[in-house]
Amino acid sequence: MSQIILNRRRLLLGSAALGSSVALSGCNQFDFLGQRGNPVRQAMEQANVLTYHAQRALIGDQVLAREYSESEIRQGMKPNGSTEPTTAEYSFLRMQDFAPYRLTIKGMVEREVSFSLEELRNMPARTQITRHDCVEGWSCIAKWTGTPLGPVLDAAGVKPEARYCVYHCFDNIQRTLSGDIFYYESSDLVDAYHPQTLLAYGLNDQVLPVSNGAPVRLRIERALGYKQPKYLHTIELVDDLTPFGRGRGGYWPDNGYDWYGGI
Amino acid sequence: MTHNGEGLEQKSKGPLVYRQSIWTRLTHWTWAICLFFLLLSGLQIFNAHPALYIGQQSGFEFDNAVLRIGAVNTPEGPRGQTTVFGQTFDTTGVLGMSGSAEAPQYTGFPGAVTIPSFRDLATGRVVHFFFGWIFVAALFIWFLASVINGHLRRDIIPKGQDIAGLPADMADHARFRFQHRRRYSPLQKLSYFTVFFVLFPLIVLTGLTMSPGMNATAPWLLDLFGGRQTARTIHFAVMVLLVLFFIVHVIMVVLAGPLNELRSMITGWYRTSPGTAAEQGDRP
Numbered sequence: 001m002s003q004i005i006l007n008r009r010r011l012l013l014g015s016a017a018l019g020s021s022v023a024l025s026g027c028n029q030f031d032f033l034g035q036r037g038n039p040v041r042q043a044m045e046q047a048n049v050l051t052y053h054a055q056r057a058l059i060g061d062q063v064l065a066r067e068y069s070e071s072e073i074r075q076g077m078k079p080n081g082s083t084e085p086t087t088a089e090y091s092f093l094r095m096q097d098f099a100p101y102r103l104t105i106k107g108m109v110e111r112e113v114s115f116s117l118e119e120l121r122n123m124p125a126r127t128q129i130t131r132h133d134c135v136e137g138w139s140c141i142a143k144w145t146g147t148p149l150g151p152v153l154d155a156a157g158v159k160p161e162a163r164y165c166v167y168h169c170f171d172n173i174q175r176t177l178s179g180d181i182f183y184y185e186s187s188d189l190v191d192a193y194h195p196q197t198l199l200a201y202g203l204n205d206q207v208l209p210v211s212n213g214a215p216v217r218l219r220i221e222r223a224l225g226y227k228q229p230k231y232l233h234t235i236e237l238v239d240d241l242t243p244f245g246r247g248r249g250g251y252w253p254d255n256g257y258d259w260y261g262g263i
Numbered sequence: 264m265t266h267n268g269e270g271l272e273q274k275s276k277g278p279l280v281y282r283q284s285i286w287t288r289l290t291h292w293t294w295a296i297c298l299f300f301l302l303l304s305g306l307q308i309f310n311a312h313p314a315l316y317i318g319q320q321s322g323f324e325f326d327n328a329v330l331r332i333g334a335v336n337t338p339e340g341p342r343g344q345t346t347v348f349g350q351t352f353d354t355t356g357v358l359g360m361s362g363s364a365e366a367p368q369y370t371g372f373p374g375a376v377t378i379p380s381f382r383d384l385a386t387g388r389v390v391h392f393f394f395g396w397i398f399v400a401a402l403f404i405w406f407l408a409s410v411i412n413g414h415l416r417r418d419i420i421p422k423g424q425d426i427a428g429l430p431a432d433m434a435d436h437a438r439f440r441f442q443h444r445r446r447y448s449p450l451q452k453l454s455y456f457t458v459f460f461v462l463f464p465l466i467v468l469t470g471l472t473m474s475p476g477m478n479a480t481a482p483w484l485l486d487l488f489g490g491r492q493t494a495r496t497i498h499f500a501v502m503v504l505l506v507l508f509f510i511v512h513v514i515m516v517v518l519a520g521p522l523n524e525l526r527s528m529i530t531g532w533y534r535t536s537p538g539t540a541a542e543q544g545d546r547p
Contacts, residue, residue, distance in 0.1 A: 030303075034379040034386045041386070044393035051392060059480040066482050068319065075324035131319060131491065133475050135384065137312035138321035139491050222479045256385030258392075262476030 036256050045258075052260040059262075061190045065221035068129045068141050077142040077203055079211035080134060082171035082183060085231055090170040098215040103152075103199065107166070107236035110157030117215050120199055123147040128196055134225040135257065144219050145202030150193040153235075158189070162237035165192045166244055167218055170231035173251055185229040185250040186241055186259075187220055196221040199232070223261040226252040277535030278545035280445050282527050286408035290401045291528055297398040298505065300390055303378040305502060306371075307387030313359075313371030315499055319490035329496060332371040334360045341367065399467055418447050419456050425449040441519045443536040458508055462501050469498040 033041050085091075093101050102114040115123075127145045134140075153165070164186050172180035191197060198219040201208050208214045213230025220227045227250075241247065246254035253259040283291075313332040316322060331346045332354070343359025345352050354360075361375075362368035374380035378390055409415040432449040435442060442448060447455065471477045472484040472494035488494040516524040520534075527533035532546065 028374075028380045030300075030390075031379040031381065033390060034381070034383045041389060044389050047393040047396045048389070050396060055474075055476045055480075059476055063479045065475060065479045066485060072319060074320070075322065078323050131475075131478075133473075133491065134312070135388075137308065137495060138314075138316075138323075139319065140323070141320045222476050224475060252385075256383075256389070258388065263392075263474035 048258040048260060051258075051263070055260075055262050056190065059222070061193075062195060063222075065130055065196055068131065070129065070143075072141045073129060073143060073204060075140065077132065077212055078134075078138070078140045080225065082173050082230065083211040085171040085210075087170060087172055087180070090231065093170075094210065094214075101215050101233075103216055103232065104234045105153065105156040105237070106234060107238050108159040108162035109153075109237055110159065113156045115152070117201065120147055120152075120216065121201060123152070126196075126198060127202070128198070128219075128221070130196070130219070130221045132225055132228070135252070135261075143202075143204050144198055144200045145205075146198030146200035146216070146219065148195060149197045149199055149218070149235075150195070152199060153192060153237075156237075158237055161239050162189070163239045164188055164237070164241055164249070166236040166238055166241070166249075167229045167232055168234040168236065169229050170233055181245075181251065183229060183231070183251045184244060185218075185227055185252075186238075186244070187223075187227065191220045191223065191227075194220070194222065220261075224263065226250070226257065227261040275537055277443065277537050277539035278541040278547060279532050279534055280539075280542070280545050281531050282445070282533035283531045284408070284412055284414060285531070286405060286412065287414060288528055288531060290405040290408075293401040294398065297394045297401065298509070300378065300394040301398060302502065302506065303376060304387045304390035304394070307377040307379070307382075308384060308391060309499065310371040310377060310382065311384040311387075315496040316492035317489070317496060318492050319485070321492055327492075330499075332358045334369045341369070343369075395470065402463060402467070419452060419459060421449065421452045421456055425452050429453070439518055443519070443523070443534065443539070445535060445539060445542070454508065454511075458505070462505055462508070466498060466501040466505065469494040469501065473498070 032038055033044070035041065098117050101117050103120060104112065104114040106112045124147060125145060126148055127143060129141060129143045132140045132142060149165075166186045167184060169183040169185075171183045173183045174181040196219065199216050200213075200219050201216050203209065203212050208217065213228075213232070216232045217230040218228055218232055238244075241249040241259075245251065248254045249259045250257075312321075314321070314328050315330040316327045317329055318327050322328060328346070329348055333344055334341050335344050341360060342353055343355040343357070343361065345354040345358045357373065358371060360367055360369055361373035368374055370377075370382060374382075377387070379386050406415075409419065426449070428449045435448075436450055468484060469488055471481070472488050473491060478485055478491070484494070485491060488497055523534045
C-alpha cells in the first residue's frame with residue numbers, strides 16, 4: 001500500500017513539474033503550428049471542416065442574415081484589403097467608368113454568358129443593410145444594392161456536376177518576383193444561391209466606389225469579409241478547387257484561413 | 264472535535280474518500296488543456312484588431328470603443344498605450360509595445376502569451392476553433408455524466424445549507440483554515456457553480472454570437488448580448504474572469520495541500536480532515 005502511494009506521489013510530482021515547465025516556457029514551443037502543411041496543424045484544421053458541416057446541417061440554406069435599419073448606418077463602409085488595383089486591365093476599365101466591363105460566367109455551365117454593368121443593373125435588384133464582419137474582428141454596417149447571383153447563374157445553366165463557384169478578381173493583392181497574385185475566392189452552391197448573395201454594384205445609395213470593389217463585388221452575407229471578393233470579373237463553376245492558386249479555394253484560405261468562412 | 268480514545272493515527276488523518284468520478288477528472292484535465300490553448304490563441308486573434316466595442320459594429324467614424332491597445336509616437340519615442348473606458352495608461356513593455364529596445368514588438372498582447380509567438384491570425388484561429396470544439400464536447404459530456412451520477416445535484420448546485428454556511432466558510436478561508444470535508448465547501452460550490460453555469464455558457468454563447476452563420480440561424484443571440492461587438496467584448500471580459508478563477512483556483516490548491524488536491528483530481532481519492540466520519544467505501 002505504501003509502495004502504491006509513493007508511486008502515485010511520484011506521478012503527481014512528475015505531472016506537476018511537466019505542467020509548470022510547459023506553462024513557464026512561453027509559447028514558442030507551439031510556433032510549429034504556424035507551418036502550413038504541418039500534420040498537427042492539418043489535423044486541427046479538420047475542426048473547420050466539422051464547423052462547415054455542422055452549420056450546413058443546422059442552418060437552413062435559405063435562412064437570411066440579419067438586416068438592419070437605416071439608422072444603423074452610422075459610418076462609411078471601411079475599405080480593407082486591396083483598395084486600388086493597379087493592373088493595366090483594371091486601370092483601363094476604370095478610366096472609362098467601367099463601360100467595357102463584362103462579368104463572365106463560365107466553366108461547368110450549359111452556355112458561357114457575360115453581362116455588362118448596364119445589363120446587371122437592369123436585372124431585378126435587391127437592397128439590404130447588413131453587417132460586414134472582418135476576420136480581424138471588427139464589424140461595419142452598410143447598405144448594399146445589387147442583383148442576386150442565383151438567377152444570373154441560372155441564365156448560364158449550372159451543370160449538375162458543378163459543386164463550387166470560383167470568383168476571379170481584378171486586384172493583384174500580392175506582388176511577387178514570379179508575378180502578381182490575384183485575389184480569388186470560392187463558395188459552395190448553397191452560398192452562391194442564397195437569396196442575399198448579391199452581385200453588388202451599389203453601396204449606401206451610391207455607385208460602388210473603387211475602394212470597396214467597383215464595379216462589382218460579391219456579398220455572401222453569412223460569411224466573413226474575405227468571402228466577399230471585390231473587383232469581380234469572372235465566376236467559374238467547377239467540381240474541384242485544387243487547380244486554383246495553392247488549391248485551398250481562395251487567396252486567404254491559401255494563406256491558412258478557413259475556406260468556409262461562416263466561422 | 265477531539266475524539267478521546269481514538270488512536271493517534273486516526274486523529275491525524277480522516278478517511279480517504281472517493282471524491283471525483285472518472286468523468287469529473289477526465290473533463291477537468293481536458294478543460295485545463297483546452298483553456299490554455301484557447302487563451303493563448305484567443306490573445307493572438309485579439310491582436311489582429313486590439314480594440315473592443317459596445318454595439319453591433321465597430322466605430323471608425325464614431326467612438327464606441329471601451330478598450331483600445333496600441334502604440335503611439337511620443338517625443339521620447341514609441342510607447343505602448345492602453346485606453347480603457349476613456350482612461351489612457353502607458354503600458355509600454357506589456358501592452359501595445361513589448362520586447363527589447365533593439366527589437367520592439369508592436370502588438371496588443373506580447374508574443375510570450377500568444378500562439379504562435381509571432382503574428383499569425385490564421386494559425387491562432389485554427390488552434391482556437393479546434394480547442395473550442397473539444398471544450399464544448401467536454402462540457403456536454405460532463406453535464407450528461409454529472410446529471411446521471413449526481414455530481415451536479417450533490418456538489419455543484421448550492422443549497423440552503425450552503426448559503427447558510429457561507430459566512431463561516433468565508434471566515435475560514437480568510438484565516439487560511441481549510442476543512443477537508445467529504446464534499447465541497449459552500450465557497451467551492453458557489454465558485455464552481457459560477458464557472459459552469461455563468462462563465463462557461465457565456466463564453467461559448469458569445470463565441471457563437473461572433474459567427475455570421477450562427478447569427479443567421481440564431482439572431483436572438485445578437486439581441487441577448489446587444490450586438491456582435493458587445494458579444495466580442497463580453498467574450499474578452501469572461502476570459503479575464505476565467506483567468507482570475509484559474510489564479511485563485513491554483514492558489515487554493517497550493518494552500519489546501521497540493522498533493523492531496525492533485526491526487527483527488529487524478530486518482531479520485533481525497534484525504535479528509537481528522538474527525539471526518541467514515542462511510543462505507545472509504546479507505547483508511
